[in-house]
Amino acid sequence: MDFFSYDQGAYCCEGIPLDRIAAEFGTPAYVYSEKTVTDHYQKLDRALAPVPHLICYSVKTNSNLAILAHMARLGSGFDIVSGGELYRVLKAGGDASKVVFAGVGKTTDEMRRSIESGIFMFNIESLPEAEALSGVARDMNRDVRVAVRINPDVSPDTHHYITTGKKETKFGLPIDRAMDVFRAIGRMDRLIPTAVHCHIGSQITEIDPYKETLEKIGPLIQQLRDEGFDIRYFNLGGGLGIIYKEESPQTAARFAESILPMVKPMNVELLMEPGRFVVGNAGVLLTRVLYIKDTGSKCFAIVDAGMNDLVRPTLYGAYHEILPVRQKSAKKKTYDVVGPVCETGDFFAKDRSIDEMHAGDLLAIKSAGAYGFVMASNYNTRPRPPEIWVSGGRPRIARRRETYEDLVSAECDGIESVLSDRTTFGG
Numbered sequence: 001m002d003f004f005s006y007d008q009g010a011y012c013c014e015g016i017p018l019d020r021i022a023a024e025f026g027t028p029a030y031v032y033s034e035k036t037v038t039d040h041y042q043k044l045d046r047a048l049a050p051v052p053h054l055i056c057y058s059v060k061t062n063s064n065l066a067i068l069a070h071m072a073r074l075g076s077g078f079d080i081v082s083g084g085e086l087y088r089v090l091k092a093g094g095d096a097s098k099v100v101f102a103g104v105g106k107t108t109d110e111m112r113r114s115i116e117s118g119i120f121m122f123n124i125e126s127l128p129e130a131e132a133l134s135g136v137a138r139d140m141n142r143d144v145r146v147a148v149r150i151n152p153d154v155s156p157d158t159h160h161y162i163t164t165g166k167k168e169t170k171f172g173l174p175i176d177r178a179m180d181v182f183r184a185i186g187r188m189d190r191l192i193p194t195a196v197h198c199h200i201g202s203q204i205t206e207i208d209p210y211k212e213t214l215e216k217i218g219p220l221i222q223q224l225r226d227e228g229f230d231i232r233y234f235n236l237g238g239g240l241g242i243i244y245k246e247e248s249p250q251t252a253a254r255f256a257e258s259i260l261p262m263v264k265p266m267n268v269e270l271l272m273e274p275g276r277f278v279v280g281n282a283g284v285l286l287t288r289v290l291y292i293k294d295t296g297s298k299c300f301a302i303v304d305a306g307m308n309d310l311v312r313p314t315l316y317g318a319y320h321e322i323l324p325v326r327q328k329s330a331k332k333k334t335y336d337v338v339g340p341v342c343e344t345g346d347f348f349a350k351d352r353s354i355d356e357m358h359a360g361d362l363l364a365i366k367s368a369g370a371y372g373f374v375m376a377s378n379y380n381t382r383p384r385p386p387e388i389w390v391s392g393g394r395p396r397i398a399r400r401r402e403t404y405e406d407l408v409s410a411e412c413d414g415i416e417s418v419l420s421d422r423t424t425f426g427g
């Protein structure tokens, strides 16, 4: 079921024409479909139903409070990578006891706050980190569940920036050192090693890297249990791929069909940390064509969104489908769709055949729900766009457009003292 579709020539989100949303909230703007989020979450949840499991939505993928609150209502847990994300989860009414904390550089302050809130467990990525956590837990007189993030050395066929399960990356600990790491952690105060964690990368469209991971982790869990470790959970991470262009990723059902026969004999509760799979195709970036610039050799559609709003095309060479919000012309033309930011890397598409367009036309940049707004910046002093949450047949502001005042507010105190000290600058 696609909740983004054309209806009488207008591209709609849950039946609401996107030009109406643009008229009300302006452009550029992110628009999210609640029904899509629900649909994707429930597909995976149902597919995993044959085994005890907990889905921990990856907060970094899209951390808008409306999405987090909705995930909490659906019963989801959360995968966080910072203290800021914990703050967001709690603010959105998320359940701390379903939070897992990953990341290679957790600070002791973040550890303390997380233990205070009563999070489910920490995914440990190095022994010095485990020692730091043990110290904090000892000071607080609290026992803490830990998973060890194992790097299984598999290489999913995805962009090298989002491959994390190869031994050359900074993530996790090598599988051949796993036993020693568990033994060391087992000797540390207050730490309860109870899980194995793997997250091998992102936008994985094949099943094989997951199977390879399970083939390596199954025997490891057995070996750990043989040595007396009480391993109750296996966290398979996120990474499930989605359709941006012509990918044909496995469905949740097909994914579960392939992995569950390997998970069942492990006798664990399965955790997963999907991000992109849940929200990637639940959002579009709505933008308006400012100018058409034909240089003779190239035709540029200059739009009001920029790389500061959506960096994926230039950062990863990512493909995002671009559709006219109003279908007007059957005639196609080849465009570079570019933004106003002063960088050659400021583009959304190159040499793309799109319905002929004119200044003032609206475009929907598809599949922008994951790693879109969360990676937005204020580069070129551009206010970040609003996030519009479509729910129950109504668009609502989940985050308002930033103002110029927002952009300088954190500097205002600073400028006072700089200006009052003018003698330094010969003023």
Ligand SMILES: *Cc1c(COP(=O)(O)O)cnc(C)c1O
Pocket (backbone or CB within 6 Å): 058, 060, 061, 079, 081, 102, 103, 199, 201, 202, 203, 237, 238, 239, 240, 273, 274, 275, 276, 277, 370
């Ligand atoms: C980013 C991340 C995820 C989510 O990845 P997706 O590809 O969006 O599903 C899950 N787990 C960890 C540890 C991550 O860093």
